[in-house]
Amino acid sequence: MGRRPLNFASIRQQVKCQRVLSLVDWHPRSVRGGISRGPCPIHGSTYPMSRVFVTNGQVCYCHKCKWYGDAIDLFARLASCSKLDAAYACVALIGGNPDDYKFR
Numbered sequence: 317m318g319r320r321p322l323n324f325a326s327i328r329q330q331v332k333c334q335r336v337l338s339l340v341d342w343h344p345r346s347v348r349g350g351i352s353r354g355p356c357p358i359h360g361s362t363y364p365m366s367r368v369f370v371t372n373g374q375v376c377y378c379h380k381c382k383w384y385g386d387a388i389d390l391f392a393r394l395a396s397c398s399k400l401d402a403a404y405a406c407v408a409l410i411g412g413n414p415d416d417y418k419f420r
């Protein structure tokens with residue numbers, strides 16, 4: 317495939333966690349002060365109005381299972397793929413060109 321390393325830091329700046337969460341039909345139960353809260357897609361909150369999973373867009377944290385990560389981590393976890401595959405997928409999600417995220 318010839319997949320080259322990508323600059324994860326610059327992808328993280330562009331891809332919000334909510335964009336990845338929308339792939340699994342996640343909707344926040346509350347949004348306040350730029351913080352979205354809802355059920356945790358990682359451990360699978362059973363209470364539909366759960367707000368244990370918190371994101372400010374850049375990172376996510378679950379108060380119950382303690383999962384922590386950014387959009388790339390989140391995609392990799394939800395899709396069970398590598399971080400690099402997730403990084404490419406995140407670039408595709410925002411209609412970006414991977415060449416713009418390569419190290420120069």
Ligand SMILES: [Zn+2]
Nearest residue numbers: 356359378381
């Ligand atoms: Zn959790």
